[in-house]
Amino acid sequence: MRNSNQPNNSIAISLVRPKSIFWINLGKNWYKFSRNKLSIVGLVIVAGMIISAILAPWIIPYPDHTGPFVDFENAMQPPSLQNLFGTDYIGRDIFSRVIFAFRGALIMAVVVLAIAVPPGILLGLIAGYSQNTWIDTIIMRITDVFLGVPPLMLALAIASVLEPNLMNSMIAISLTWWAWYARLVYGMASSVRNEYFVIAAHLTGASKFHILLREILPNCLSPVFTKMALDVGWVILIGASLSFVGLGEQPPTPALGQMVSDGAIYMPNLWWVIVFPALAIVLAILGFNLLGDGIRDMLEIGRD
Amino acid sequence: MKTKENILLDIKDLHVWYRVYSGYLKVLNGVHLMVREGERVGLVGEAGCGKTTTMKSILQILPPGDFHIPQGQIFYKGQDVLKMSFKELQSLRSREIAMIFQDPTAALNSVFIIGTQIGDVIKYSSAFAENEHKETIKEQSVKALKEVYLPDPERMLINYPFQLSGGMKQRVCIAMAISSPRNLLIADEPGTSLDVTIQDQIHRLLNEIVEKRKTSIILITHSLGVAKEMTDRIYVMYAGTIVETATPEVLFKNPVHPYTKGLLASVPKISGGGIARGIPGKLPSYLHPPSGCRFQLRCEQESPICSEKSPPLFEIEKDHLVACYLTQR
Amino acid sequence: MKQATNNEILKIEKLKKYFHIGKDKKGPIYVRAVDGVALNIKYGETLGLVGESGSGKSTIAYTVVGMYRPTSGQIMFKGKNIGVEASRRSLFSKKEIQIVFQDPGSSLNPRQTIEQILALPFRIHTQMPKRQFRKKMVELLEKVELSPDYLYKSPPSIGGGEKQMVAIARAIASNPSLIVLDEPTSALDVSVQAKIINKLIDLQKEMNLSYLFITHDLSLMRNVANRIAIMYLGKICEVADSVTFFEKPLHPYTQMLISSVPVITEEEKKLKPKKVISIGEIPSPVNIPPGCSFHLRCPYKMSICSKVDPEMIEFSPGHIVRCHLFAKLENKK
Numbered sequence: 001m002r003n004s005n006q007p008n009n010s011i012a013i014s015l016v017r018p019k020s021i022f023w024i025n026l027g028k029n030w031y032k033f034s035r036n037k038l039s040i041v042g043l044v045i046v047a048g049m050i051i052s053a054i055l056a057p058w059i060i061p062y063p064d065h066t067g068p069f070v071d072f073e074n075a076m077q078p079p080s081l082q083n084l085f086g087t088d089y090i091g092r093d094i095f096s097r098v099i100f101a102f103r104g105a106l107i108m109a110v111v112v113l114a115i116a117v118p119p120g121i122l123l124g125l126i127a128g129y130s131q132n133t134w135i136d137t138i139i140m141r142i143t144d145v146f147l148g149v150p151p152l153m154l155a156l157a158i159a160s161v162l163e164p165n166l167m168n169s170m171i172a173i174s175l176t177w178w179a180w181y182a183r184l185v186y187g188m189a190s191s192v193r194n195e196y197f198v199i200a201a202h203l204t205g206a207s208k209f210h211i212l213l214r215e216i217l218p219n220c221l222s223p224v225f226t227k228m229a230l231d232v233g234w235v236i237l238i239g240a241s242l243s244f245v246g247l248g249e250q251p252p253t254p255a256l257g258q259m260v261s262d263g264a265i266y267m268p269n270l271w272w273v274i275v276f277p278a279l280a281i282v283l284a285i286l287g288f289n290l291l292g293d294g295i296r297d298m299l300e301i302g303r304d
Numbered sequence: 305m306k307t308k309e310n311i312l313l314d315i316k317d318l319h320v321w322y323r324v325y326s327g328y329l330k331v332l333n334g335v336h337l338m339v340r341e342g343e344r345v346g347l348v349g350e351a352g353c354g355k356t357t358t359m360k361s362i363l364q365i366l367p368p369g370d371f372h373i374p375q376g377q378i379f380y381k382g383q384d385v386l387k388m389s390f391k392e393l394q395s396l397r398s399r400e401i402a403m404i405f406q407d408p409t410a411a412l413n414s415v416f417i418i419g420t421q422i423g424d425v426i427k428y429s430s431a432f433a434e435n436e437h438k439e440t441i442k443e444q445s446v447k448a449l450k451e452v453y454l455p456d457p458e459r460m461l462i463n464y465p466f467q468l469s470g471g472m473k474q475r476v477c478i479a480m481a482i483s484s485p486r487n488l489l490i491a492d493e494p495g496t497s498l499d500v501t502i503q504d505q506i507h508r509l510l511n512e513i514v515e516k517r518k519t520s521i522i523l524i525t526h527s528l529g530v531a532k533e534m535t536d537r538i539y540v541m542y543a544g545t546i547v548e549t550a551t552p553e554v555l556f557k558n559p560v561h562p563y564t565k566g567l568l569a570s571v572p573k574i575s576g577g578g579i580a581r582g583i584p585g586k587l588p589s590y591l592h593p594p595s596g597c598r599f600q601l602r603c604e605q606e607s608p609i610c611s612e613k614s615p616p617l618f619e620i621e622k623d624h625l626v627a628c629y630l631t632q633r
Numbered sequence: 634m635k636q637a638t639n640n641e642i643l644k645i646e647k648l649k650k651y652f653h654i655g656k657d658k659k660g661p662i663y664v665r666a667v668d669g670v671a672l673n674i675k676y677g678e679t680l681g682l683v684g685e686s687g688s689g690k691s692t693i694a695y696t697v698v699g700m701y702r703p704t705s706g707q708i709m710f711k712g713k714n715i716g717v718e719a720s721r722r723s724l725f726s727k728k729e730i731q732i733v734f735q736d737p738g739s740s741l742n743p744r745q746t747i748e749q750i751l752a753l754p755f756r757i758h759t760q761m762p763k764r765q766f767r768k769k770m771v772e773l774l775e776k777v778e779l780s781p782d783y784l785y786k787s788p789p790s791i792g793g794g795e796k797q798m799v800a801i802a803r804a805i806a807s808n809p810s811l812i813v814l815d816e817p818t819s820a821l822d823v824s825v826q827a828k829i830i831n832k833l834i835d836l837q838k839e840m841n842l843s844y845l846f847i848t849h850d851l852s853l854m855r856n857v858a859n860r861i862a863i864m865y866l867g868k869i870c871e872v873a874d875s876v877t878f879f880e881k882p883l884h885p886y887t888q889m890l891i892s893s894v895p896v897i898t899e900e901e902k903k904l905k906p907k908k909v910i911s912i913g914e915i916p917s918p919v920n921i922p923p924g925c926s927f928h929l930r931c932p933y934k935m936s937i938c939s940k941v942d943p944e945m946i947e948f949s950p951g952h953i954v955r956c957h958l959f960a961k962l963e964n965k966k
Contacts, residue, residue: 021785031325196740203699203719204807205727205757218744301743301789350822351793469914470686499685499915500849504893526822529852529895556897570827572852574879574891575900579856582827586792 033298042290049284053103060096068252079272086272088263094272097254098280104249105256105284108170109235113228115174120181121224125212127182128189128220140186146179155242164247173238177231184227188220195219222299229292233285240281256281311379312488312520313339313362318376320357320366320544322590328372329590331357333544333598334614335376339488342518344511346535346552348525348567352587354544355524359490361385363401364393380488398429402481406493408473412465419445419461422480429484448483449476452509471502475509482513489514489521495530507534528571532556537623540564543587543598546617550624560626562603597629605630641709642811642843643674643697648706650692654919664918666692668867670706671945674811679837679844681858681875683851683890687918688864690847694813697845698732710811728758731804735816737796741788747774747799748784754806777802777832794825798832805836813845818853830857851894852901855879860951863887866918866926869945873952879904883954885931925957933958 034040057063061084071091079086085094127139155172162168192198198215206215240257242248249255256277263273320332331354339345349355360366362378364385378385380396388396405411413421422445442461449457452475465473474494481489491510495503511534514521525531531538532552540548540561548561559565569580585602588594594601596611603610609629617625618632648670651663667689674680684690695701697708699719708716715726734740741750751770755761761769771781777798788796797817804812814833818826830853837844846858854861855875862872863886871884882888888906896902916922922929928938937957945955 028325196734196736197742199700200732200734200740200803201742201753203727203732204754205719205724206753210753214745214749215742219742350824471914500851501685501889501893502914504895527895528823529897532897533895567824568897570824571897572827572830572850572856573898573901574852574855574894574896575898575904576855576876576879579827579830579853581831583824586794 039294
């Protein structure tokens with residue numbers, strides 16, 4: 001029986017909730033994010049990369065240079081107004097190829113993280129919650145094994161067994177990447193599990209499912225998101241290392257590492273063939289690093 | 305020259321603002337506080353009223369970049385701290401004023417032994433001392449530990465903080481504070497995180513030190529009972545302003561400000577009688593503080609002038625000041 | 634001396650909780666946190682449990698509520714033995730016994746909204762459909778004097794007193810009959826404490842609750858508890874109703890504790906025992922002194938005190954004390 005003295009609070013509540021709370025939270029998060037101006041720089045770089053990667057086929061000046069194409073007349077031209085980054089040894093425009101290569105790099109990063117992160121989180125959660133039992137030991141020792149395997153070595157090994165292509169490289173990196181997330185979440189989960197609010201939920205009869213996913217997990221995600229932002233940069237770098245040695249995207253599809261390795265023999269005369277792809281890698285890593293810092297600041301629990 | 309009359313610290317009309325995302329938190333709104341030589345002054349107030357901010361302003365250890373002092377002066381021995389140079393501030397912190405923090409576990413570095421930590425304090429304060437001490441740092445450390453009645457001081461020097469109990473750690477912090485002669489000690493709730501019998505010991509120790517060395521002390525506490533037993537004069541603080549000040553006898557027998565009255569009524573007494581209902585309402589927002597008296601929203605009596613201007617401290621009898629317009633009726 | 638058990642909601646007998654922390658040459662080392670405790674709480678009563686750190690009061694609270702399994706002894710709740718860990722208890726006892734923790738900051742999940750926090754007991758302990766949750770939650774918040782818009786706030790943005798009110802709301806959401814309060818106001822200011830304590834007393838009358846109230850603050854205890862038990866190093870030293878406890882404290886530790894309380898009125902000052910100055914540190918519960926565990930700090934120590942652990946003696950009806958000073962009375966009887 002609703003108390004008739006009470007004003008129509010329930011209606012007032014449903015009006016308040018969706019609209020203003022969302023904007024208030026957004027404002028608070030933006031404030032926390034933008035305290036450090038460099039985070040905004042990171043955001044701009046990353047946003048620019050993502051947008052140009054998505055729109056690549058439509059915005060690059062010479063789309064067919066990303067496929068089979070030769071133009072020996074225009075080969076080895078230094079940077080100019082027609083070719084912002086110059087042309088390579090068979091006449092392809094480097095600017096278009098770099099932007100297109102970003103596409104592949106970002107896709108690789110997204111796919112690797114999508115494959116590696118969820119199992120890593122799940123295993124870390126379970127291990128952290130069952131701390132000091134056999135489940136914990138088994139999971140964490142397996143994690144240790146995978147942490148000891150260098151992604152590059154594993155990718156080479158897989159390439160020698162299967163074909164060298166983008167898909168297989170992504171699988172190779174994912175196979176080792178999950179372990180870092182498991183380790184990270186394990187650390188957080190094993191300490192959060194002893195917090196009083198988790199104990200309170202347990203004492204009142206909450207299921208293990210609820211405790212793991214609703215109580216513990218939200219308190220572990222902050223370093224995970226930060227790490228994910230930084231990891232995009234890392235995966236791009238490792239992807240570039242793989243394509244440098246010929247794994248990953250196969251020619252004629254451009255890949256950043258591959259462009260660097262192809263242009264190596266033309267140094268120092270055709271410096272633009274290496275410098276611009278390398279700078280692109282640096283820019284990507286820098287942008288994601290700064291963005292990661294901002295995300296970490298944003299996810300901090302502060303008094304409002 | 306009566307030493308009791310010499311004013312050591314005089315805070316005049318201090319305003320301190322903190323920067324946050326939606327503007328400024330106008331925490332301190334005209335704080336007046338005065339400490340004479342050899343005097344024990346208590347600062348009583350609840351969480352968030354600005355006691356720690358005031359103390360940090362004296363030593364200028366507020367978080368850099370995030371605060372703003374629009375007006376006010378802090379005179380220490382006649383000199384305005386807010387205008388001191390870095391070197392003068394260093395001298396102030398290492399020779400004149402020492403602070404004892406609330407949580408001794410957090411105040412000690414857990415990866416260094418006690419000997420190193422006290423040694424550091426002594427080393428850096430001697431750097432500004434005029435006299436070269438003949439004794440070694442170790443001897444001075446042991447002397448300081450003996451002053452706080454820590455058993456077996458030589459062995460204590462090689463202990464890590466985790467090996468000590470809370471009470472012992474607090475004694476170590478006090479030893480660090482008094483390791484060189486100081487004129488003013490600021491103790492920020494020194495017994496709060498400890499058991500009540502140990503808290504009692506710590507307070508008695510501070511009393512003894514203050515009497516022996518004629519040091520002044522500002523004791524911050526939220527316990528009125530502690531303030532009564534350990535101070536010569538009490539300042540009651542609310543929402544960044546001093547609302548009342550008097551000696552303990554006068555304050556507890558004749559509280560005037562509505563906040564002081566409400567506070568006294570809320571304290572449970574071992575003689576029974578239940579607890580009053582507390583003070584209705586809560587602290588005003590520092591972001592948009594009410595104009596005028598900051599207590600007006602929770603005050604049972606009101607007059608129009610309360611919302612116009614912040615009340616100054618009116619002297620209603622000797623050494624008893626109250627910041628309330630109602631006293632002027 | 635033994636009362637009928639049908640008006641006791643909680644009866645603890647010979648409770649021991651030892652924590653195993655390692656071995657030495659002589660054998661395994663235990664922390665004897667609770668070392669043979671007997672307590673009872675009547676329906677609608679508030680039993681105060683007082684002690685300093687290492688006394689075992691929090692351990693008792695946690696064992697009653699199911700965080701720990703007793704090493705030995707019995708905990709009878711409404712006649713049934715519930716001396717097991719929470720995951721092995723019935724849903725009924727989880728609903729009926731709730732706890733409010735000391736630190737409001739860590740007893741509420743900072744990444745949840747108040748709505749989510751309060752939804753949990755509703756989901757588990759009631760059959761209510763989800764659409765009715767919100768209405769019930771608003772009623773609950775009203776009971777603890779919080780406005781409905783608190784539902785969408787999350788703990789870091791509200792003050793300590795308000796957080797504790799939310800913790801209390803969570804505790805009463807399942808309609809319990811016994812609430813264990815572990816120093817619920819120790820981290821709060823005195824005016825906020827007054828509000829919360831008064832609210833707890835109101836709720837007790839309204840919902841017919843029994844409280845196990847744990848604190849180190851004696852003056853608070855005097856105004857909240859019907860009966861007070863004082864503990865030292867895992868054992869109970871004295872139990873009395875709250876008036877008698879302060880007017881006629883028997884155990885030297887009780888006197889020491891009362892004399893350390895800072896007071897502000899004249900009548901309180903008169904009530905305090907002649908200064909039993911507190912001396913020494915509280916020993917660690919690993920190295921409990923032989924005989925009476927308090928003898929090293931006791932100003933009235935006799936030779937028997939370092940050898941024999943005293944028994945609990947009934948000094949007067951409802952007033953029991955464990956001290957050799959009063960053993961002669963028992964012999965006289």
